[in-house]
Amino acid sequence: MAIVAAVTFGALLVAIVCGLVIGPTSIPTWRLVGELFAHVGIGHNTLTPLQWDVVWQIRGPRMVIGLLAGSMLAVAGGTYQGVFRNPLADPYLLGVAAGAGLGATFAIIDISHGVGTPTWTPLLAFVGAMGAVIVTWLIGGRSMRSNTATLILAGVAVASLLTSAQTFLQQQSSANSITRVYIWLLGSLASAGWGTVWLVFPYVIVCIIICVGAGRALDVMSVGEDESRSLGVPVRRVRFVVIAASSLGTAAIVSAVGLVGFVGIIVPHIVRLLVGTSYRRILPISVIFGAAFLVFADTVARTVIAPSELPLGVVTALIGAPVFVIILSLRRPVAV
Amino acid sequence: MFKSLRLTLALFLSALAIPLIVSSGASAATKPSCVVSLSPTATETLYAIGAGKQVQAVDTDSNYPKTGLPKKRINALDPSVEAIIGICKTTSAHPSSKPNLVIISYDANDIKEKLTAQGIKVIEQDAPTNEAGALFQIRQLGTLSGHLKKADTLAASIKTTIAADVASVPKHPGKTLTAYYELDTTYYSLTSSTFVGSLLKELGVVNIADPKNTTADAGYPQLSAEYIVSANPKMILLADTICCKASAATVAKRPGFSNVAAVKDGEVIGLNDDIASRWGPRLSLLMNQLTASVKGALKNSKLWQ
Numbered sequence: 001m002a003i004v005a006a007v008t009f010g011a012l013l014v015a016i017v018c019g020l021v022i023g024p025t026s027i028p029t030w031r032l033v034g035e036l037f038a039h040v041g042i043g044h045n046t047l048t049p050l051q052w053d054v055v056w057q058i059r060g061p062r063m064v065i066g067l068l069a070g071s072m073l074a075v076a077g078g079t080y081q082g083v084f085r086n087p088l089a090d091p092y093l094l095g096v097a098a099g100a101g102l103g104a105t106f107a108i109i110d111i112s113h114g115v116g117t118p119t120w121t122p123l124l125a126f127v128g129a130m131g132a133v134i135v136t137w138l139i140g141g142r143s144m145r146s147n148t149a150t151l152i153l154a155g156v157a158v159a160s161l162l163t164s165a166q167t168f169l170q171q172q173s174s175a176n177s178i179t180r181v182y183i184w185l186l187g188s189l190a191s192a193g194w195g196t197v198w199l200v201f202p203y204v205i206v207c208i209i210i211c212v213g214a215g216r217a218l219d220v221m222s223v224g225e226d227e228s229r230s231l232g233v234p235v236r237r238v239r240f241v242v243i244a245a246s247s248l249g250t251a252a253i254v255s256a257v258g259l260v261g262f263v264g265i266i267v268p269h270i271v272r273l274l275v276g277t278s279y280r281r282i283l284p285i286s287v288i289f290g291a292a293f294l295v296f297a298d299t300v301a302r303t304v305i306a307p308s309e310l311p312l313g314v315v316t317a318l319i320g321a322p323v324f325v326i327i328l329s330l331r332r333p334v335a336v
Numbered sequence: 337m338f339k340s341l342r343l344t345l346a347l348f349l350s351a352l353a354i355p356l357i358v359s360s361g362a363s364a365a366t367k368p369s370c371v372v373s374l375s376p377t378a379t380e381t382l383y384a385i386g387a388g389k390q391v392q393a394v395d396t397d398s399n400y401p402k403t404g405l406p407k408k409r410i411n412a413l414d415p416s417v418e419a420i421i422g423i424c425k426t427t428s429a430h431p432s433s434k435p436n437l438v439i440i441s442y443d444a445n446d447i448k449e450k451l452t453a454q455g456i457k458v459i460e461q462d463a464p465t466n467e468a469g470a471l472f473q474i475r476q477l478g479t480l481s482g483h484l485k486k487a488d489t490l491a492a493s494i495k496t497t498i499a500a501d502v503a504s505v506p507k508h509p510g511k512t513l514t515a516y517y518e519l520d521t522t523y524y525s526l527t528s529s530t531f532v533g534s535l536l537k538e539l540g541v542v543n544i545a546d547p548k549n550t551t552a553d554a555g556y557p558q559l560s561a562e563y564i565v566s567a568n569p570k571m572i573l574l575a576d577t578i579c580c581k582a583s584a585a586t587v588a589k590r591p592g593f594s595n596v597a598a599v600k601d602g603e604v605i606g607l608n609d610d611i612a613s614r615w616g617p618r619l620s621l622l623m624n625q626l627t628a629s630v631k632g633a634l635k636n637s638k639l640w641q
Binding site for chain 1 (some may be wrong): 396397411412413414520521522523557558559560561562563565566568579580581586589590591592593594595
C-alpha cells in the first residue's frame with residue numbers, strides 16, 4: 001500500500017509537470033524551470049508576457065481543473081461502486097449526465113436565440129444534474145423498502161426521460177447549436193480559467209473529504225445491507241450522504257468541464273487491483289490516481305493533433321480500456 | 337384598298353405582339369411557381385432578385401428578409417420528403433402540391449436523391465470557396481427562378497463593391513496584419529480557402545488558421561486557446577456575437593487573452609453572425625465591414641509600435 005501510494009503520488013507530480021510543460025506552444029524548458037523557481041521566490045521571471053499567459057493563464061488552470069475533475073470523478077465512481085455493490089456503477093448512474101446534458105442543451109439553445117448568456121451553461125448544467133439526482137432519489141430512494149436496485153432503476157428511468165427531452169431540443173435547434181451541444185457533451189478542460197477553478201474547488205474538496213471518510217462504512221456495507229444494519233451501520237443515512245456528496249461533487253465538475261467519461265468507472269477498478277478491496281485504501285488512492293490520470297489524458301488530448309484537440313472522453317477511453325485489460329489479464333479480478 | 341389596309345394593319349399589330357406573347361409565355365413556363373429554399377443564403381438571394389413570391393417554404397434558419405417570408409418551415413437538418421412534396425398551395429397555375437424547385441445547401445437524409453426521384457428539380461448550393469463561386473450561385477438562382485436580369489445586376493453590384501473595397505485599402509509594406517476569425521467559442525475558425533477567408537486574403541490579411549488547414553477540416557479547422565494566444569493576432573473578428581454572445585469584453589476575459597495584441601489594442605471586432613456566414617446579397621455589406629476593420633487596424637498606431 002505504501003509503495004502504491006508513493007508511486008501514485010510520483011505519477012501525480014509527473015502529470016502536473018507535464019500539464020505545465022507540454023503543449024502546442026514551444027517554450028524552452030529552461031525558461032519554464034526558471035519560472036517555476038521564480039514562483040517560489042528563487043530567481044526572476046524568465047518567460048515573455050505571452051509565454052507567461054500560456055503557462056499560468058491557460059495551462060495552469062486547465063491542469064488544476066483536471067486534477068479536481070479527475071479526483072472527484074474517480075472517488076465518486078469508487079463510492080458509487082461501494083454503495084451499489086455494482087462494479088459497473090459510475091458517477092453518472094443516477095442521471096447526473098442526462099440532467100446536466102439537458103440543462104446545458106437548454107442554455108446553449110437559449111443563447112442561440114439571443115436570450116441567454118454563456119454563464120447560463122454551467123449553471124443550468126449544475127441545476128439539471130442535481131435536479132436529476134433529486135428526482136431519482138425521490139422516486140427510488142425515499143421509501144423504507146427501497147434498496148440499491150430500486151435506485152438504479154429509478155436512475156435509468158430518469159436518465160432515459162431527460163435524454164429524450166435533450167434529443168428533442170437538439171432536433172428543434174440549428175446546426176450551430178447542435179455542434180456546440182455535442183462538443184460540450186464530449187467534455188473538455190479547454191475553457192477552464194482560474195475563476196472556474198475557485199468556483200468548483202470548495203464543492204469538490206468537501207465532497208472528496210466526505211466520500212473518503214465513508215470508506216469504513218462502505219467496507220462494512222460490502223457484506224450486505226441487513227448484515228450492515230445488524231453491525232450498527234445506518235445504511236440508509238450512509239447511502240444518502242455518500243450519494244449526495246458524490247453527486248454534488250460530480251455535478252460541480254460536470255458543470256465546469258462537461259461529460260468526461262470512463263474516469264469514474266475505470267480508475268477505482270485499477271486501484272482495486274493494486275491495493276485490494278478495502279474502500280479505506282481504494283478511495284484515497286483513487287483521488288490521487290484519478291487526478292494524475294485525467295491530467296495526463298488531457299495533455300495527450302491537447303497535443304496529439306494540435307492546434308485542434310481530441311475529445312477528452314475519447315482519450316480517457318483509449319488509454320484506460322487497454323490498461324485495464326492488461327491489468328485484468330495479469331491478475332485475477334477482485335470482487336467489489 | 338381600305339379593307340386591305342385594315343388587314344395589313346391588323347397583321348402588323350399582330351406581328352408586334354408576337355415577341356411579347358413569346359417572351360411572357362416563355363417566362364411563365366420557366367418561372368417555377370413553387371420554390372422551397374432550404375438554404376438561408378438562397379432565401380436571401382431569391383428575395384433580393386424578385387423571386388420572393390414564388391417561394392412557398394423555407395428552412396427554419398432563414399430569417400432574412402425580416403418580413404415577407406412564408407410561414408411554412410422545414411428543418412434543413414432533418415428534412416422530410418413527405419412534407420416537402422405536399423408543401424405547395426395548389427392553384428390553377430400550380431395544380432400539384434409538389435414544388436418545382438428545391439434549393440439545398442447540404443444533402444441531409446439523401447434528400448436530393450429522394451426528391452429527384454419524385455420529379456422535383458433539386459439544386460445544391462454549398463458554401464463557395466471564393467467570390468466567383470458566390471456570384472455564380474446568385475446568377476444560377478436568377479436563371480432557375482426566371483429573374484436572370486436582376487441576378488446579373490446584383491452580382492455585378494457585389495463584384496464592383498468588392499473590387500472598390502480592395503482598392504481602397506492602402507498599401508502597407510512592412511505591416512503584417514494577422515487575424516483570427518472566430519466562428520464559435522470553441523475556437524472553430526476558417527482559412528483562406530473559404531469564401532470569407534478569400535475576402536480577407538484579398539484585403540491583405542494573414543490568417544493565423546492557414547498553417548493549420550488540413551483536408552479533413554475543409555477550410556474550417558478548430559484551433560485552441562494556446563495556439564491563438566501564441567499566434568498573437570493583431571485583429572480578431574468575431575462571427576459568433578449572436579449565437580454565442582461573444583464580444584470584445586468576453587474575449588478579454590478568456591484565460592490568456594488579455595495580452596493578445598488585438599485585445600490589448602482594441603482590435604476585436606464583432607460581426608453579425610448571419611451576414612458573416614452567408615454569401616448572398618449581403619456579401620457587399622460583409623465586405624464593407626471587413627474592409628473597415630482592416631483599415632482601422634492599419635491606422636491603429638498602438639498595433640505597430
